[in-house]
Amino acid sequence: MGKKLSVVVPTFNEAGNVEELAHQVGEALEGIDYNIWFIDDSNDNTPGVLKELCDKDTHCRYHHREGAEQTGLATAVIEGFNMADGDFLACMDADLQHPPAILRPMYAAMLSGADMCIPSRLIKGGSDGGLNIIRKFVSGTARWMGKAALSSLRKISDPTSGLFMFRKEMLEGAELQPIGWKIMVEVLAMCEYRLIVEIPYEFHDRNSGESKISKKVTLQYIEQLKSLRGRGIRHDSAIVTRWSPEFTKSMIDKYCPLKKEGEDRS
Numbered sequence: 042m043g044k045k046l047s048v049v050v051p052t053f054n055e056a057g058n059v060e061e062l063a064h065q066v067g068e069a070l071e072g073i074d075y076n077i078w079f080i081d082d083s084n085d086n087t088p089g090v091l092k093e094l095c096d097k098d099t100h101c102r103y104h105h106r107e108g109a110e111q112t113g114l115a116t117a118v119i120e121g122f123n124m125a126d127g128d129f130l131a132c133m134d135a136d137l138q139h140p141p142a143i144l145r146p147m148y149a150a151m152l153s154g155a156d157m158c159i160p161s162r163l164i165k166g167g168s169d170g171g172l173n174i175i176r177k178f179v180s181g182t183a184r185w186m187g188k189a190a191l192s193s194l195r196k197i198s199d200p201t202s203g204l205f206m207f208r209k210e211m212l213e214g215a216e217l218q219p220i221g222w223k224i225m226v227e228v229l230a231m232c233e234y235r236l237i238v239e240i241p242y243e244f245h246d247r248n249s250g251e252s253k254i255s256k257k258v259t260l261q262y263i264e265q266l267k268s269l270r271g272r273g274i275r276h277d278s279a280i281v282t283r284w285s286p287e288f289t290k291s292m293i294d295k296y297c298p299l300k301k302e303g304e305d306r307s
Contacts, residue, residue: 046075046148046206047127051117055135056087060094063101065141072300073148078125079103079135080117114203115219115227122212131206132224139204143242145297146289147206152296156234157207159225161199166241166286183262187223190266191273193230196281198239200229207234220268221261230273239283 048066052059059079066077077100079091091103104124106117118132129151133139143160150158162169169177183201187194194200205225211232219227284292293299 044074044128044148044152045126046070046073046129046131046144047121047125048075048077048131048133048144049118049121049125050077050079050133050135051114051121052079052081052083052087052091052135053114054083054085054087056083056085056090058135058137059087059090062135062137062141063094063098065137066144067098067100069141069144070148073145073297075100076125076127077101078121080121080124081105082113082117113219114222115224118224119217119219122209125209128209129206130209130212133204138245140242140245143204143240144206145299146240146293149289149292149296150238150240150284151206151208153238153292155236155238156211157205157228157237159197159199159202159205159237159239160242161197161239161283162202162242162244163198164239164241164283166289167199168243170243170245179259183223186263186266187226190270191226191230193273193276193279194226196279197229197237198283201226204242207232216272218268218272220265222258223262223265226265226269229276230269233274234276234279237279237281239281240289241284241286 050062063077079101081088081091081103088105095101095103104120122130129148131144131147147158147160161167169180180201187200201223202225203222205228207228211234215232217227217231
């Protein structure tokens with residue numbers, strides 16, 4: 042396809058998910074030059090599972106970090122971005138609540154000229170059905186707080202998601218100082234971009250493991266918003282466009298169609 046994609050996946054005790062994630066990513070990105078970078082802070086057997094996975098799947102890489110000063114989702118993702126070699130970089134969770142199949146339409150959006158693609162649960166064709174009523178309230182509150190604090194988030198329908206893809210050159214000159222978990226908020230506030238494409242997706246239930254939501258995470262998010270109010274850059278001229286499910290499918294067919302049965306895959 043001409044452009045390489047690196048998918049950065051932060052992991053913390055996700056031994057039950059990483060193999061299935063890698064399998065589904067491989068299916069989603071058939072025919073596309075890609076790799077997966079697992080940045081791991083686990084204290085269980087996840088590093089061993091990742092080593093076995095990387096030994097048998099040449100698309101997979103992993104880096105296990107040790108030391109309390111290095112842990113945290115946002116710093117893990119930034120480290121993964123710096124290590125990754127793709128023209129496009131994606132970030133997604135390891136728990137399969139972000140369906141790997143969404144990577145293909147995200148890649149199509151990037152090939153169409155977007156600087157960044159953000160799947161949204163909140164536009165036509167999207168769904169946040171993977172959240173219970175309490176987490177829907179928490180998620181909605183976080184979106185409201187983010188948009189109230191930062192003008193760069195106000196055009197985005199789902200700005201607090203952890204699922205996004207962007208051009209690697211957006212990182213050049215960006216002073217990212219991530220706190221906590223909301224790495225996309227940091228990228229939206231601190232990186233230069235012209236065009237963002239939102240596409241619909243359905244948020245899924247966790248495949249395995251437990252949610253990492255906590256009071257500490259909430260306080261870190263508030264601290265991050267306060268910090269970004271002082272150092273974030275303005276994006277008044279940025280364009281945000283939303284694709285319908287039908288248009289999204291047409292763009293996949295145009296830019297990265299799946300091979301049909303019987304076609305030469307060499």
